[in-house]
Amino acid sequence: xxxxxxxxxxxxxxxxxxxxxxxxxxxxxxxxxxxxxxxxxxxxxxxxxxxxxxxxxxxxxxxxxxxxxxxxxxxxxxxxxxxxxxxxxxxxxxxxxxxxxxxxxxxxxxxxxxxxxxxxxxxxxxxxxxxxxxxxxxxxxxxxxxxxxxxxxxxxxxxxxxxxxxxxxxxxxxxxxxxxxxxxxxxxxxxxxxxxxxxxxxxxxxxxxxxxxxxxxxxxxxxxxxxxxxxxxxxxxxxx
Amino acid sequence: xxxxxxxxxxxxxxxxxxxxxxxxxxxxxxxxxxxxxxxxxxxxxxxxxxxxxxxxxxxxxxxxxxxxxxxxxxxxxxxxxxxxxxxxxxxxxxxxxxxxxxxxxxxxxxxxxxxxxxxxxxxxxxxxxxxxxxxxxxxxxxxxxxxxxxxxxxxxxxxxxxxxxxxxxxxxxxxxxxxxxxxxxxxxxxxxxxxxxxxxxxxxxxxxxxxxxxxxxxxxxxxxxxxxxxxxxxxxxxxxxxxxxxxxxxxxxxxxxxxxxxxxxxxxxxxxxxxxxxxxxxxxxxxxxxxxxxxxxxxxxxxxxxxxxxxxxxxxxxxxxxxxxx
Amino acid sequence: xxxxxxxxxxxxxxxxxxxxxxxxxxxxxxxxxxxxxxxxxxxxxxxxxxxxxxxxxxxxxxxxxxxxxxxxxxxxxxxxxxxxxxxxxxxxxxxxxxxxxxxxxxxxxxxxxxxxxxxxxxxxxxxxxxxxxxxxxxxxxxxxxxxxxxxxxxxxxxxxxxxxxxxxxxxxxxxxxxxxxxxxxxxxxxxxxxxxxxxxxxxxxxxxxxxxxxxxxxxxxxxxxxxxxxxxxxxxxxxxxxxxxxxxxxxxxxxxxxxxxxxxxxxxxxxxxxxxxxxxxxxxxxxxxxxxxxxxxxx
Numbered sequence: 083x084x085x086x087x088x089x090x091x092x093x094x095x096x097x098x099x100x101x102x103x104x105x106x107x108x109x110x111x112x113x114x115x116x117x118x119x120x121x122x123x124x125x126x127x128x129x130x131x132x133x134x135x136x137x138x139x140x141x142x143x144x145x146x147x148x149x150x151x152x153x154x155x156x157x158x159x160x161x162x163x164x165x166x167x168x169x170x171x172x173x174x175x176x177x178x179x180x181x182x183x184x185x186x187x188x189x190x191x192x193x194x195x196x197x198x199x200x201x202x203x204x205x206x207x208x209x210x211x212x213x214x215x216x217x218x219x220x221x222x223x224x225x226x227x228x229x230x231x232x233x234x235x236x237x238x239x240x241x242x243x244x245x246x247x248x249x250x251x252x253x254x255x256x257x258x259x260x261x262x263x264x265x266x267x268x269x270x271x272x273x274x275x276x277x278x279x280x281x282x283x284x285x286x287x288x289x290x291x292x293x294x295x296x297x298x299x300x301x302x303x304x305x306x307x308x309x310x311x312x313x314x315x316x317x318x319x320x321x322x
Numbered sequence: 323x324x325x326x327x328x329x330x331x332x333x334x335x336x337x338x339x340x341x342x343x344x345x346x347x348x349x350x351x352x353x354x355x356x357x358x359x360x361x362x363x364x365x366x367x368x369x370x371x372x373x374x375x376x377x378x379x380x381x382x383x384x385x386x387x388x389x390x391x392x393x394x395x396x397x398x399x400x401x402x403x404x405x406x407x408x409x410x411x412x413x414x415x416x417x418x419x420x421x422x423x424x425x426x427x428x429x430x431x432x433x434x435x436x437x438x439x440x441x442x443x444x445x446x447x448x449x450x451x452x453x454x455x456x457x458x459x460x461x462x463x464x465x466x467x468x469x470x471x472x473x474x475x476x477x478x479x480x481x482x483x484x485x486x487x488x489x490x491x492x493x494x495x496x497x498x499x500x501x502x503x504x505x506x507x508x509x510x511x512x513x514x515x516x517x518x519x520x521x522x523x524x525x526x527x528x529x530x531x532x533x534x535x536x537x538x539x540x541x542x543x544x545x546x547x548x549x550x551x552x553x554x555x556x557x558x559x560x561x562x563x564x565x566x567x568x569x570x571x572x573x574x575x576x577x578x579x580x581x582x583x584x585x586x587x588x589x590x591x592x593x594x595x596x597x598x599x600x601x602x603x604x605x606x607x608x609x610x611x612x613x614x615x616x617x618x619x620x621x622x623x624x625x626x627x628x629x630x631x632x633x634x635x636x637x638x639x640x641x642x643x644x645x646x647x648x
Numbered sequence: 649x650x651x652x653x654x655x656x657x658x659x660x661x662x663x664x665x666x667x668x669x670x671x672x673x674x675x676x677x678x679x680x681x682x683x684x685x686x687x688x689x690x691x692x693x694x695x696x697x698x699x700x701x702x703x704x705x706x707x708x709x710x711x712x713x714x715x716x717x718x719x720x721x722x723x724x725x726x727x728x729x730x731x732x733x734x735x736x737x738x739x740x741x742x743x744x745x746x747x748x749x750x751x752x753x754x755x756x757x758x759x760x761x762x763x764x765x766x767x768x769x770x771x772x773x774x775x776x777x778x779x780x781x782x783x784x785x786x787x788x789x790x791x792x793x794x795x796x797x798x799x800x801x802x803x804x805x806x807x808x809x810x811x812x813x814x815x816x817x818x819x820x821x822x823x824x825x826x827x828x829x830x831x832x833x834x835x836x837x838x839x840x841x842x843x844x845x846x847x848x849x850x851x852x853x854x855x856x857x858x859x860x861x862x863x864x865x866x867x868x869x870x871x872x873x874x875x876x877x878x879x880x881x882x883x884x885x886x887x888x889x890x891x892x893x894x895x896x897x898x899x900x901x902x903x904x905x906x907x908x909x910x911x912x913x914x915x916x917x918x919x920x921x922x923x924x925x926x927x928x929x930x931x932x933x934x935x936x937x938x939x940x941x942x943x944x945x946x947x
Contacts, residue, residue: 570784571900571903572893572903573899576659576663576665579663600785602785603784603786603787604665607665
């Protein structure tokens, strides 16, 4: 990790699929240790952008550059619908998966490792629920568990796609505190959000997306009424 | 002049349809009358007999060829064409060819139908034989199987050589009716052939004399040797259901093993293309051996020892004798 | 008491074929049960049966070229099974078609091809049944084959366990962690094909798929975690084999169906009284909930 170099840099990136371009010509940088929200109307390409940064989607054009040594230390929290919740696994095991990068497919967790899992559960407010199978967790509890998993993942760059969409207020606040703590530890955090109040309150940087970058920088500036109006228009245009 | 495209189109269509229909009408024998009588036999054994009786005068085809399974046979269009063009059909009867009625319909056969087993005294399955039912009923969604159940007529009459003689005489009579010009020749050949069959019958009975009665027992997977057993005084232990499709019950298998041990059966016979794994298991567990493959309702390819009816009988006889002598 | 013991064990003591049948069936159960649990969890429950049909042309070709050779037929079936699985996987990854539909298409084509090949041989339809064996006819080679396959399967499953679990649960996570989920999935399908092919020749079609799926579906009603389900599935398979063979012995019914029906009976019992999601349990729980509701309303 080189000091001063951005964590993630977008160089004229186009993202999408064969028949539809979701993000056009995006350029900019996420500085190391920044806390950035990606916002925009529906269909703005926010999830697509996160997928691209996470490496799950290759750019149609342009380049997404991940800072030296950070590619291996990048964790993503996709929208929770993509998990098979009916699978019989305990909450403890789900969280423990975060240690995969250390432990791999075969080794078990040592004492310290197991304690780490318990700690994570405690921090997210799920202490004592380790034994419960994941399909008995509420939406909020599941999200807490996934955050705990992220904790164990110990990544330098953390990406989140709508982490609070199906979650109650109390959980949202607790998890936002966690995001803050990560930010304080110097990790780079990027989150797709739709609640602008939360963004204004917690996120110093914002990227306003509407199929293309509308503005990217300090939250106050980016979320001006004029920009928001422009973004809505751009997206409406894209949909017709 | 006004054009009537619709009318000319329908006229052409009508003409085309007429031409097509005409082409599909069954053709009368358009080929030049050949001097060979076209005979179709249902399976290889009958075909061989017909060849012995008719020789070069005939153009013989067998529907189920050598090493074919007449019980589970599925006719093809080629068979229908051959049958349609034939002047004489020679069949076994006794319910052997379950698939024949439908084929006859499809082929539009108009020739002479000879039932070779006419006059044979049929035996009923389950008569006098210790058929150990080792399986439930397998079901097929095509023609009913030749494997009958107790109470059905056993069609394998040719296993008794004296029935073979009856077959030969029926065939001769049929050929004489279809080709009266050469009736005498057919009868002569039939008589000569019958003599050979009777010689073989005598020789076989002689050989059997040398085997003590207690040893005159054989075990086979097929229910095809009933006539053999009945005619020549051999007790057949037929293990139904150890043939291809069905799986036996463990209890029945155990009883078979007990029977073999108790009766001191030395050898068992396989059917062609039957799953041998069960038979091998039995041999390993009882010490009995596999006596070889018997031919029950088909001949082997022409030129091989079992390629003729007489050859087939001699082949079976040799193996059975060896097995009984132990 | 002694009489019961005798009834339960004598057939196996007296007859070699009973002992072998039990050994072969148990070897199969120990491998097929765990595989079945994964199939159920991945919602691929019907794949076992579909794969069974898919391997037909390979087994047929093996028979047509080398006769009743266990190795030829196994190899043929294996190759075909792997090819079908790979092609289906490829199509589902490259096109919008999902894996189950893609697989359905391929296995049907494979089956048609197999039937055609078998019929080309002539009119002897019995050929097709020569290709599949029976549990009562196990010889040394067959027993060795199924035992070897079972051991390999268990070892492989132990090694792949965590990867397979995560691949089911959260494939995106696995991919992000560089966990080679696709390879594990392929390895799993390979194990499946291996067990099916080995199993068919020694135990027949019905039994292999049955002993793979029925105990697995029953196990989830008794235990929760994946590992426990696998162990229980193996045990239930073994129990069904034992019971089925005894019934076949005493009641004169064919062996394979007896084993499968025993497994089926265990399944129905599990559905009825199993503690995790069993019907009795659900009824009791709903009654309790209603009672509590009434209580809270009344007070």
